[in-house]
Amino acid sequence: MENNENPPNEAGPPGDDPDPSWRPDPEQARANASFRSGLGGLIDAIAKVNRKLAKVAAKQAIAVEAARAFAERTDQGVSATTVEMAKRSLVAEVACATRVPQRTAENLIGESRALVQDLPDTLTALRAGKISYRHARTLVSETAGLDDAATAELEKLMLPVAETVTGSKFDRKIRIAREKLNPESIVARHERSILDRRVSVEPARDGMAWLSAYLPAADALAIHTQLVKRGKDLQGANEHRTLTQLKADVFRDLLLCPNSDGSGETAGTATGERLRGVKPDVFVTVPMLTLFGMSEEPGNLDGYGPIDPDTARDLAAKCPSFVRILTHPETGAVLSVGRDRYLVPADLRRLLQLRDGTCRFPGCSRQAALCDVDHSSDWGYGGETEHINLAHLCKSDHTLKHGAGWKTKQADDGSGNVEWTTPTGHRYETEPETPIASAISAELRKKALLNKWVPTKMLPEEPPF
Numbered sequence: 001m002e003n004n005e006n007p008p009n010e011a012g013p014p015g016d017d018p019d020p021s022w023r024p025d026p027e028q029a030r031a032n033a034s035f036r037s038g039l040g041g042l043i044d045a046i047a048k049v050n051r052k053l054a055k056v057a058a059k060q061a062i063a064v065e066a067a068r069a070f071a072e073r074t075d076q077g078v079s080a081t082t083v084e085m086a087k088r089s090l091v092a093e094v095a096c097a098t099r100v101p102q103r104t105a106e107n108l109i110g111e112s113r114a115l116v117q118d119l120p121d122t123l124t125a126l127r128a129g130k131i132s133y134r135h136a137r138t139l140v141s142e143t144a145g146l147d148d149a150a151t152a153e154l155e156k157l158m159l160p161v162a163e164t165v166t167g168s169k170f171d172r173k174i175r176i177a178r179e180k181l182n183p184e185s186i187v188a189r190h191e192r193s194i195l196d197r198r199v200s201v202e203p204a205r206d207g208m209a210w211l212s213a214y215l216p217a218a219d220a221l222a223i224h225t226q227l228v229k230r231g232k233d234l235q236g237a238n239e240h241r242t243l244t245q246l247k248a249d250v251f252r253d254l255l256l257c258p259n260s261d262g263s264g265e266t267a268g269t270a271t272g273e274r275l276r277g278v279k280p281d282v283f284v285t286v287p288m289l290t291l292f293g294m295s296e297e298p299g300n301l302d303g304y305g306p307i308d309p310d311t312a313r314d315l316a317a318k319c320p321s322f323v324r325i326l327t328h329p330e331t332g333a334v335l336s337v338g339r340d341r342y343l344v345p346a347d348l349r350r351l352l353q354l355r356d357g358t359c360r361f362p363g364c365s366r367q368a369a370l371c372d373v374d375h376s377s378d379w380g381y382g383g384e385t386e387h388i389n390l391a392h393l394c395k396s397d398h399t400l401k402h403g404a405g406w407k408t409k410q411a412d413d414g415s416g417n418v419e420w421t422t423p424t425g426h427r428y429e430t431e432p433e434t435p436i437a438s439a440i441s442a443e444l445r446k447k448a449l450l451n452k453w454v455p456t457k458m459l460p461e462e463p464p465f
Helices: 026-071 080-098 102-117 120-127 132-143 149-163 167-181 186-194 219-233 245-255 308-319 346-358 395-403 442-450
Strands: 198-203 210-212 285-289 299-301 306-309 322-328 372-376 390-393 406-412 420-421 427-430
Touching: 026 102, 026 132, 026 322, 102 120, 102 132, 120 132, 120 149, 132 149, 132 167, 132 322, 149 167, 167 372, 186 210, 210 346, 219 245, 285 308, 299 308, 346 390, 372 442, 390 395
Parallel strands: 285 322
Antiparallel strands: 198 210, 285 299, 299 306, 372 390, 406 420, 420 427
16 A cells, blocks of 8 residues: 655645655755754753753752751740741841742742751752652642651652643642542541631732632632623623623622622723722822823822722712822921821821832832831931831831841931841842822922912812821
């Protein structure tokens, strides 16, 4: 029987039917071979770099674990409180050095300890570049809570699998294997995990955000099923929205519009209608020309960032629980009370909240509204209650500053920049979310009025906060 298949690395004849007279073009064959060889070399280079990344991740884990062991040394006769503060300070130092949030740094320290102390074979495979750090993290996560024997057995069983499958497939396989080895019942583990349920929001681009909920699986699937059902019920010849859009609109309506029938109608309508159920107590900053409709410069929503002009105008005009702030070079706000008092007055506190946006500790993103206002230079040592000596710190970082030897110095120019010096001598600087220039003095304000630099009506007697 005649074999009509093309020889390897050679282009076949044109058309659907083979031509007995056709002969391969040697130049084309060489070009094809050269192409495949070049691309193959690049694929090999990618694989080599990937193995190097795994080896670097192993080196980082070893270094992080060494730092943890050094920071938590108890041979100096220190108290348990001091050891705990040293742990927290280490997390902050690692977060600053690697430019990651403290929660991420805390996870890195925990993962590094588990790899070095509990999963030596996994660390060896990572150092050899046989598995990725993604696979190693999965092994750390799935062996957490198991006893030593079960941990060793799960590692021995699943490590060879990690060398051959993708990270997502490995996640599924090891989860199944873990259930068979875990001596603790899934009921007990589930009841404990329920305590960790939460809802979180993550800002995204273009005025959007992700809202996530960590719930029992049955509840999460039931909620999603309801959204799918209601979305499908709304589909029809006159409905232009996709099922994905309908689910999001129904979800929003049910939470923000008490009188809604869950049809998702308000989410697709004008901005003002969509915002009728929004009544949080937050700041919305609107450029004055934007408010008057003379500019399309974005506004700023506290805790999120830039928002479109229409939304900013509607929030400023129709939502009474929002604090409306017009950006203007002269506000007349109180920026200093000197040494007359320790407590921060309300108008200054609001200005600082707008300026800072979040906790001013390096890497911390907790909203300023949930933080303390701290004197950068301590009140007890002569620090004044003024905007150039005040910054928001969450309770955890506030405690760390005073208990672990972190030093702060705020810029003298009123920019709100804060320089941090760690216990090991490293320096980091954080900037405010919304820079606010220092208010001009009463003398300069009077001079401005006399020279008509700004209209009198734009300089309110009382701060607009």
